[in-house]
Amino acid sequence: MTKLYYCKLLVLAFSMLLPALGKAQQQTVTGTVVSDETGEPLPGVSVTLKGDTRGTSTNADGNYSILVSSRNAILVFELLGFTPQGVNISGRSIINVTLMPDVRQLEEVVAIGYGTVRKSDLTGAVSSLKMEDIEGIPLNSIEQGIQGRIAGVQVTQSSAAPDGGISMIIRGSNSLVGGTEPLYVIDGIPISGGNEQIWGPDDGGGPAGEGQELSQAPNFLSFLNPDDIESIEVLKDASATAIYGSRASNGVVLITTKQGTVKPTISFNVTTEMVQPFRRWDLLSAEEYAEYRRLNTIVGEYMNGSTYEDIIESGLPHSGTYSASDGSYTPSPEDYAAGRAASTDWQDVIFRNALTQRYSLSLSGTANKLRYYIGGGYNNLQGPVINSSFDRYSLSSKLSGNAGTNVTFTNSLNAVRTVGKRVQADIAVSGANSGIMTKAYRSNPLTQIGQIWFEEIEGDLVGSDDPYTLATAFDDVNTTSQIMNNLQLDWEVIKNLHVKVSGAVRYTARQRDMYFPLSTQRGQLRGNGAAFYGNTESLYLINENLLTYRFRKEKHLLDVLGGFTMERTTRRSAAARTSNFLNDFTRYYNLGAGTDFTKPGTGFGQIDLTSFLSRLNYNYDNRYLLTASLRADGSSKFGKYNKWGYFPSAAFAWRVSNESFMSDIKSISDLKLRLSYGVTGNQGLSSYQSLPQLMPESYPFEDAVSIGYQNAIIENPNLRWERTTQYNVGLDIALFNGRIALTGEYYLKRTADLLQVVSLAPSTGYLKQVQNLGSLENKGMELEVNAKVLTGKLKWDVGAVWFKNDVEVLDLGGMDEYPGAWTVSWDWRPFPIKVGRPLGDIYGYRVDKVMKTQEDIANAANDLPTKNIGEFDFVKDEEGNMKLFRLGNTNPRFSLGFNSTFSYKAFELSFHLAGSIGQDIFNMQDRFLLYGDGAQTTRDYYNRFWIPEVKDASGNVVIPDNGGDLHMIAATGGRTSLSNLNAPIDLMIQDGSYVKLRNLQLAYTLPKKSTPAWMRRLRLYASVTNLFSFDNYSGLDPEASVYGQDPTRRGVAYGEYPMSRTFTFRADFRF
Amino acid sequence: MKNLIKHTWLLLILFSCNSLELNEEAFDFISPDNFYKTEKDADASCIGLYSAIDRLEIYHVLNGLGAVGLTRNSNYSYQNAGDINERDDLMRRVWQFLFESVRKANTTIYYLEQSAISEEVKNRYIAEAKAIRAFSYFRLVRLWGDIPMRLSPLVETDDFPLTPLKDVYQQIVTDLEWAIPSLWNRGEKPDGRMNKSTGQILLADVYLTMASSARSYNSATSARSLKPYHDAFGDQIQEFYGKAKTLSAEVISGPYSLLPDWMNMWGKGPAFDNRYNNEFIWASQTASGLYGHGFADHYSPIYSEYTPASRTLFTGVTYEHVVSFDTLDLRYTEGLIWEYNDVNISEARGQYVIQRWRRHVDDESYPESTKGSVIIKRTSDTLIYENKYWEMCTKKFFDMTYTIASPAGPAGVMPYYRMAEAYLIYAEAENELNGMTQAAVDKVNAVRGRVNVGLYSAGQFSKEEFRDHILDEWLWEFTLEGKDYFDLVRMGQLEERCYGVQVDRFGKDGVENPRPRDADDYWLPYPILEKGLNTFLAGKDRMSYQ
Secondary structure: OOHHHHHHHHHHHHHHHHHHHHOOOOEEEEEEEEEOOOOOEOOOOEEEEOOOOOEEEOOOOOEEEEEEOOOOOEEEEEOOOEOOEEEEOOOOOEOOEEEOEOHHHHOOEEEEOOEEEEHHHOOOOEEEEEHHHHOOOOOOOOHHHHOOOOOOEEEEEOOOOOOOOEEEEEOOOOOOOOOOOOEEEEOOEEEOOOOOOOOOOOOEEOOOOOOEEOOOOOOOOOOOOHHHEEEEEEEOOHHHHHHHHHHOOOOEEEEEEOOOOOOOEEEEEEEEEEEEEOOOOOEOOHHHHHHHHHHHHHHHHHHOOOOHHHHHHOOOOOOOOEOOOOOOEOOOHHHHHHOOOOOOOHHHHHEOOEEEEEEEEEEEEEEOOEEEEEEEEEEEEEOOEOOOEEEEEEEEEEEEEEOOOOEEEEEEEEEEEEEEEOOOOOOOOOHHHOOHHHHHHHOOOOOOOOOOEEEEEOOEEEEEOOHHHHHHHOEEEEEEEEEEEEEEEEEEEEOOEEEEEEEEEEEEEEEEEEEEOOOOHHHHHOOOOEEEEEEEEEEEEEEEEEEEEEEEEOOEEEEEEEEEEEEEEEEEEEEEEEEOOOOOOOHHHOHHHOOEEEEEEEEEEEEEEEEEEEEEEEEEOOOEEEEEEEEEEEEOOOOOOOOEEEEEEEEEEEEHHHOHHHOOOOOEEEEEEEEEEEEEEEOOOOOOOOOOEEEEOOEEEOOEEEOOEEEEEOOOOOOOOEEEEEEEEEEEEEEOOOOEEEEEEEEEEEEEOOEEEEEOOHHHOOOEEEEEOOEEEEEEEEEEEEEEEEEOOEEEEEEEEEEEEEEEEEEEOOEOEEOOOOEOEOOOOOOOEEOOOOOOEEEEEOEEEEOOOHHHHHOOOOOOOOOOOOOEEEOEOOOOOEOOEEEEEOOOOEEEEEEEEEEEOOEEEEEEEEEEEOOEEEEOOHHHHOOOOOOOOEHHHHHHEEOOOEEOOOOOEEEOOOOOOEEEOOOOHHHHHHHOOOOOEHHHEEEOOEEEEEEEEEEEEOOHHHOOOOOOEEEEEEEEEOOOEEEOOOOOOOOOOOOOOOOOOOOEEOOOOOOEEEEEEEEEEEO | OHHHHHHHHHHHHHHHOOOOOOOOOOOOOEOHHHOOOOHHHHHHHHHOOHHHOOOOHHHHHHHHHOOOEEEOOHHHOOOOHHHOOOOOHHHHHHHHHHHHHHHHHHHHHHHHHHOOOOHHHHHHHHHHHHHHHHHHHHHHHHHHOOEOOOOOOOOOOOOOOOEOHHHHHHHHHHHHHHHHHHOEOEOOEOEOEOEHHHHHHHHHHHHHHHHHHHHHOOOOOHHHHHHHHHHHHHHHHHHHHHHHHHHHHHHHOOOOOOOOOHHHHHOOOOOOOOOOOOOEEEEOOOEOOOEOOOHHHHHOOOOOOOOOOOOOOOEEEOHHHHHHOOOOOHHHHOOEEEEEEEOOOOEEOOEEOOEEEEEEHHHOOOOOOOOOOOOEEEOOOOEEEOOOOEEEEEOOOOOOOOOOOOOOOOOOOOEEEEHHHHHHHHHHHHHHHHOOOHHHHHHHHHHHHHHOOOOOOOOOOOHHHHHHHHHHHHHHHOOOOOOHHHHHHHOOOHHHHOOOOOOOOOOOOOOOOOOOOOHHHHOOEOOHHHHHHOHHHOOOOEOOOO
């Protein structure tokens, strides 16, 4: 500003003051308030006279006007997020003010449990993700945004369905049965648990006491609209998480939703996506399949002793001949090739290119000290498999402001309704109830849609529906309605002493509707059409009462937090089923239309959690930082002798870069060393597990059932949380004025008192009890690098994460080994849990060779279930029996992520890679593809099946030996041996390493000069998700994991929902 | 503003009043704290004891071990008890559910004893529970000998020492003698509940088992493994026979009776229902279409329209047992049935119909060689079926009212005790006490007289000869009722009378030669699961009889 300007201003001021002097001290002060950061005018700034409650606020252009009575009064300018400013009028009538953003906002602030802290003051391992950094990337659920961007967080999309389950593991699996998913805290409301669903008629199975979920539950965070989220913090080490006590062992994810902006803003975005299956199984075509069936018959009968001539004489399948009896024609492979005979590519039938739409609208701003954000969203996601979709209607709002002197409030509201239409894809059972994908690769390509047919399952004929009917005729609708509200009050009692009280409620109603039509085999098997209705309703209440105090004296800064919280969850459920319908008209809308009723079930439960928490942060001269916390959790779920658990933590950080001896080293702008220790818990128990329970034990007398009651569950008054002790060493370095930032972490976690379902001595009369027994260890390393490679006109930012985790079972309470959970069938337990070994080891047999001669049979393993020419022989142990090998492990050796953003003028080009290396997949579906019993198979296996030499009567070779390395191509060649094994074979274990190009995106912001005046910004995006996947897996998605979040058997593929490739176009409008 | 602050504190105070006890309150289930308060609770607790008794597994084991039964599933066919190893899962399940039954009875006794229900009322339910506990321990002690005898439902640890056979029997006798006066009279509770007659015949059976087992001990034969009986009760044989005789006489004069027509017990024709008749003192129970269990499924002809398609196990009888019957014996001509398949398949909209046929024995001679398996298999366009299938089985549990649509399975029931048993107990005890007296002969003749075979006259045989005939009668009368193994052991005749079993029904024809039995074969091994968890059993294979 020039001197001349000042002079003019002074003259103007005096000229305005002159008339006022004559009047009675009344004058008007006007001016404009602008932001220091952007220079833009600030609306909604409160302007008051000190010591007076009267005031005004700035208008949309940042202008204000206020009547003052004293020339020496002080005007106070206040706006949330900015440092308040007091200005002495000193007789002026025009006062223009520049507000400085709050100091704490100058430096990045991250959320930690029950508060926030400057990033530089962190003592624990906390990673942060700002949603604006991944703006425009289509996310069905927010975990997808975290994958490959935060070190130590392994995100696995276990089903690629639109609402498919996602598993998130922070620093390894700490538990066998207690759950491994982190605690989520959404705007202060803790949500623990994992994916869950209401069990339909076929979702559970297994031997008594070992029932398991057979189909995948939908993602439990799918209620969150990613567009409403501001930032995500992942708390990893115990110093950060211990404040959440008995629920923190698996890490804590803090989710903060958007809050009001300063300037009124309307934001609208629209997204359209084209979704297609990423890849398919390479199955035989109709022609090849018919050829295969012909070979199958010839070889099978020839090896059974028939002569080639007899086989031809008695007629081959797909012979291209007319039947002598009824004149019907049997099409030949050539007919199928030429399209003269009908055939079906079942993958074609059930896959599609789908169109997905997303819309978000938000209104945000500040008015009269009230900051507001109101956002609404509608997502209509369509999956690449027909008839699978997910709709989400969401509303989110956050209001914050002053409720009087020294009291501020924040109210966050989130309301959502989701409707998921599921096709039963990844169901871990074979046979009549198998999922649509399993049917897609097993179904006979020579049949057509709508043909009722039979499928041979383990030697039995089972009525079966074709994949198309299965996908389209059945209803399986999951509806969730949820409302969450959290009101927080902050009262500054005296300077720096705050009382914070909050109350929150979360109400969730889930509903599942299913219908199995009369017109389908599955509906027939259930008794002429069957309908199911299930419902759960949960109400969660929390009250938090916190006291914080900040004390600063010279170089000492002390922050103290203390408080107590109370939580209560009540939950009720109901389920009903009927069957025998007259027609398919009313479906699940009217269960009363069926005539056969199954006993309805309802349930009710309640969980209480009371906690006391405290934390102390001490900062000396910004060089030495100390954090200590203690939480006491009392949970109703624990046994009566162990109601209370105590969870301490301590951490120390040294900011080396603030030491005087570092001041000369200019290249290092920040250097911090962190050490931490802490204890956390995992209370992954359902309620009432410590109590004895009587269960109905009915028994019939005189042709009527009488209800009896007997003790069924033994009490365990000692039951308690799993206890994890974690040590962490971390190093943060920033170089060249922050252009390169690097974080490295090493951690060691020991979990003791593992929750386990333990067998009891049968003479006790009980089978099992949940006990705390055994321990395991996770240790690992994490590396995060962020660099601003180019900062000029062309900007280039890159970020990379790399992390690894090793898990080892230390103790199983005296046992050396547990059989582990079952897969395929009750005897199949390929994941035994062994002391000294990691979880996820796969055990099974190695194929030695195919037995092609009688000599091979004589030398075969003694305990081979069947010994026939053309079957597998397996590698033997010293005693000549089949040897059980460790065939692989489902844990990755390491995981990585890389993202890069170029920006030039209005353009921004970014890509993101995420991958995991070194894990194995147990490809359970290959058990069927390998059968070679005449059912559909992959081209690769088909070409490897052994075709023995076939000669005609005169000794001429009709079919030469193909030297195949898989079992014989005959009727039951492979299946007899494979279905009699109770373990996988090495052919079913595949390398699951992958690196996916998760996203490639081009964004364009309309330049200011071409933007219409009424619009503030227009930004356009085009992106492709899953453009490439670098992997060797033969199935559809290397991430697929049919047992979802179960840590003892990840990486099991079984008819997985296909990974999709998505082309996205998005426009963001801001007004 | 002031209001707001006031309300904030109010809120704080309100929440602070919330209790910190954190005790869980049961809502959708019943816990012992809110049960055992009324007679209805006591009754429900006793009703809850029955479903743990009628499990099929014990019949599979007993038929696998015994002389007359055999099962189609080779996993459950044992040459003898010595073939059952510690890892045998079926044997483990028998151990498990018998102890489950004991534990439930212990729970009922324990909580009812503490209950405020009046002594007079609750003692009757305690008596019922004690009698059921005695029944389960009686099964356990006959199979395993020394067992961990828990009498309390409180489980502090897996460890529990073995209780000697003698003490187990002592407990059984004590429980039953305490219970019998308080047990229900017939009619007070529905049939199928433990009543006075049941208690009496059970105790008679216990005394007879103790006495005969001790008597049969012979150091020179395989019956030497009955030594624990000899050591425990060798000096009380006469006394026990006397008690068995007295008790069985009380049962005979009680409210149940021997049916004059043997076939009435099992029924004929489509209206057949074996569940309700005056001879069944105590039997497993079913409710038509509501509650069934596997007896009919597993013992009736396979592939009949009266058995569920899901049946995977099948129990029939041995060839030797079939030919041991008198050809006129109704228990042979009417009681046994052979079945074969005449596969008659038609394909109509994918429906496959397989015709099954059943014939009585006298229609055609018992087929000895035409055995095989039927394999129904569908390849792409044809259905292959091979051979025919033959089985010899009993009609006792053959529920002709059963249809496939009935969800609970066939309703045929298994008698635990029926009147014929009281007659034979009496005869066996009387013969041991006084030889082939008129009283003994009358009882046997009552059983024989209704099945079209010749009668005995007093003094016709020596005591030893008559003992053998009584054993024959036990085997014929109770074919596939789970008695033969216990009868043979008690009589010390397991080695001599066991015909051996056919091991592989699919692969081999004919009957395997019976293998000489070891003395070990009288006692089952302890399950590996128990030994791994209960340190008192570690290293113990089975009951020591040396």
